Amino acid sequence: MKWLVWKDFKLSKWWILANVMIISALGVIGVYLTYFRDFPGIILVLLSMAGVLFWSLFSGAAHYFNEDQGNAREFLNTLPVQRWKILLSKALILLLENFLYWSLIVLFFYINLLKSPDLPPLTPRIFLTFYLSAILSTYTLSVISLSISSLTKDMPARWFLTILLMIAVLIALLFIPSPPFRVYFPELSSDYFKAEVDLGYIIKNLVSSFVFFVISSFWVERRGV
């Protein structure tokens, strides 16, 4: 397992570095605009948030890209490990990526907010809830994308299937009740706006991505990655 993670990190380090550079550049420009040009630079941070959301849709496919280019999937299939471990090592790298990107976004978001003293204080409870919700939400998408990508080598088919399944999952989840786990923030709420995060819904999403992971693990065990 250690060597699979080592290999996946080695394969994707430049990709991760490029993403970190993009998010950092947007964040730094945003901070500069906020502090020195009186322009709402937070827009750029919000842009990178949207970027990470979009990235998570295709991240699984991206992690297979190098292996598709060099026919290395065949080599992966010869390894004497249960094949779900190959998927798991990629999922771990995706988790690391999610942590890294959201940490950067949260950092720049916070620096931007410091310019607005009239906003309520950012308590650890608010910070942790939003941070974890963001990570888990995009990680769900990443894992679904990874699971789909392990089933087919055809890149357009992967993207199409990922988006199609994502929509199907979101619709299906509407009919499944979420665990009652809502976090309410009175300090951020007003008479017209109730600030709360439905962690139950996020957990439900995560469970659905785990189901996808298990199904694709069975598939790759029999058919190969």
Added chain:
Amino acid sequence: MNPRRRNATRFTAWPLWPLGNPTELGIIRWSDLEYETMVKVKKLFKTYGGKPVLKELDFEVEEGERVYILAPNGFGKTTFLKVLANIEPFQKGEIEVFGIKSPSHKIRAMISYISERDNLYPGFRIIDILRFISGFWEIDRSKFENFLSLLKINPLKRYSEFSKGERTLIRVALGLSIKAKLYLIDEPLSSLDFVLREKVVKLLGEMGGGTFIITSHEIDELLPFANRFVFLKDGKFFLETRDRDKVKDIYREVFA
């Protein structure tokens, strides 16, 4: 020139990186294996894109045999090796390797499959690939060092920096350096000029014992290496011989 690069073919000049400890091998100990026949295939049926490639194929290999599979292109030689190596699934039949039913990752721990295709990571250095492989199989380090100096290959260069022929040599060298019980070698001489072909044959000659299943169109070069020749036609092994002198005549007769 960087002195590290200049001396790179010498093992001592490599970075002091430890190779992996193949903990995955702990899943099975060779001494624990109990089997009478190393490879036993019964009524194997495999389709490719809806078209049957292997039909009710029966096959057995004993320990120490060097089996040469002969057939023209498209007759299912590669598919058969891939099924044995657990890379491709099969529809019907039974495969037992080392007494373990296929598919199983335990079987893969004892097989070294050398592909005809360029299936290694292009961006990795040779030493990185070796490190990665050593996390899963036990590597005969001195043998690999010997192969590299024989082939004059710099292990600090990236895999993609080598020519197509050299990449084939590297794959063969890596595959043969794995301490496996069974070596499956698919077309090791294809697209190589005669100098490189001689090198591959030399590498194979360096292997002392071991069980091999090999496919190739270059009969002349590999004839001395094998001790059993089987002919694949219509998805079955329908004929075999141990007489090297008859191989070409049989091939002509059957496939002409």
